[in-house]
Amino acid sequence: MELSDLSQFHRISGACLDCGRQHAITARSLACACGGNLELTQPLAASPDRLRHGVQTSPQSGMWQFEDFLPLRAGWGSHLQVGGTPLLDLGPHQGPRLWLKDETRNPSGSLKDRASELVLAVAAAFEIDEVIMASTGNAAASLAAVGAAQKTRVTVIVPRDIPVAKLAQIQAFGAEVHRIEGPYAAACTVAGNLARARGALNRTTGLNPFTREGKKTCALEIAAQLDWQPPDWVVVPTGDGNILSAMAKGFSDLKACGLIPHLPRLLAVQTAAACPIAQAFDPRLQGGAQTTCADSIHVPAPMDERAAVRALRHSNGRAVVVDDAEISKAVMAMASRFGIFLEPSSAAGYAGFEKLQQQGGFATDERVVLLGTGTGLKDLRVAIAAAEAQTAPCLHPEDWHTLVAPPTWQEH
Ligand SMILES: Cc1ncc(COP(=O)(O)O)c(C=O)c1O
Ligand SMILES: [Zn+2]
Incomplete structure (x- = not known):
């Protein structure tokens, strides 16, 4: 199934934010030829009362409670709970x-999971077996987590100096990860080229509507x-x-x-x-x-x-x-x-x-x-x-009484 079939079903359309051109939404051609990002629109026909009732009585968890506002049905989502945060x-x-x-x-510890959950639902709906992206770190960790849950192959391109915990997290989730020389913009170019060459879906932020x-x-x-x-x-x-x-x-x-x-x-x-x-x-x-x-x-x-x-x-x-x-x-x-x-x-x-x-x-x-x-x-x-600037020397157990009078409470 082509994603344009889905667009007809859900009546989604996409317009270029730069030149205004209308686009059919397909899984692999997401941006306009002029280089602009697309914005999706989807008419919501129901009354406010019905939409409110739909959210309040939804059997779904997290972000899928709002499936009436989304281009796909909850059934394509992962088993993780994304959204529904306090x-x-x-x-x-x-x-x-x-x-x-x-x-x-x-x-995965960040807001990015909301985007990864929807993009991987799109990949699942269209039987796309690989999703690629460039990221400063969190979006890559997020895509890796949801990709593992959805059993979809994930490849991420990240900057050389990504924080080590984010790199470890990506690897633990089993994604293919490449650190590259140069700025994040260079990572975006590599991800775009690789997605085209491998026929994968590109989740790069913004570029993917x-x-x-x-x-x-x-x-x-x-x-x-x-x-x-x-x-x-x-x-x-x-x-x-x-x-x-x-x-x-x-x-x-x-x-x-x-x-x-x-x-x-x-x-x-x-x-x-x-x-x-x-x-x-x-x-x-x-x-x-x-x-x-x-x-x-x-x-x-x-x-x-x-x-x-x-x-x-x-x-x-x-x-x-x-x-x-x-x-x-x-x-x-x-x-x-x-x-x-x-x-x-x-x-x-x-x-x-x-x-x-x-x-x-x-x-x-x-x-x-x-x-x-x-x-x-x-x-x-x-x-x-x-913490290093504040750490006191190690205490000998016999000196416990020096702690009886607590220091003045200090808020940062
Ligand atoms: C923790 C955190 N906050 C905010 C942002 C900013 O989001 P955006 O790049 O969409 O402006 C990011 C993006 O990576 C992030 O990881
Ligand atoms: Zn355009």
Whole structure:
């Protein structure tokens, strides 16, 4: 079966985000000839009440509860539970009230599982036996995990300096992995060439329009968890810009079918070592750093830039750039204030939230959702450096009484 058959069945169409050309959606030709990414659209005919009822009474788990909003049926998904993650109420934060959508609870520890689950469902539906992608690390680990569950061959191309825990995770899941010299953009070119040569499906973020559709389920869940009263803001750590464009797509789908009254404003947070999306949106923003501890969002040539900038404009959003000192502080602050351990690229969102708050960017009665996009356990370098600076000499057991008076409690 060709994927265009499925498009007719589900009435999915794809339009190029650069030139506007309409495309039939086929499994292996996913981008427009002009080089632009496609955006899928799918008319939702049911009334808001029926759609809401469908979500509330769905027998599916996780992201497949929203199958009415997805281009495939839940039956093609894996046995893993992807999505259905908690929205943690962190309470008032010197004014605005803060929630954390805890995507670290996904099977491979990151939000990327939502895209991998949908792309591998597409591969299963069309009997494609190999999926290839380029990734800064988390998406590759995610594809490897879901590929193992779906018994689909996975090949990933990653940068040379990928954190070792992510590399180990990819290998444990049995994927073929190649580290390459050069930047992430070079990995994307290698993945594209290899996918064409092997006749495999290319999952590379942004380029494959199903990645946006999978990740948009995070927005759908947030709206449902807040009883269809969307937050005022969603804070998105941003590299390729695909999570940003996916959050916009999810909330727009809900607004278009009458399930939510307004769109939340999106706040993109980028690292000072690579902030092209922030600068395209707000040219006053400065980058300038050479390196960063936030390697997952270190993307100088983003794969979904146009859709990301459009998402910021449509939502009346903002962009903030944070440096490594701010990101490292945010890793330790999220952990010690809230008990949530995020990797630097994910904690960057909290750093950006605090920065905009200091600039008076939020009203006191606003509701803000942070995305906890990836667990801190996969990239411990910042936490280890901080811990080494704090570690006291080893205690002799007879000296236990020196501990009776506890040190002053210190929050980061
Ligand atoms: C933990 C984490 N947060 C945020 C992002 C940014 O997502 P995107 O590249 O779609 O902007 C990534 C991407 O790799 C990630 O791994
Ligand atoms: Zn085009």
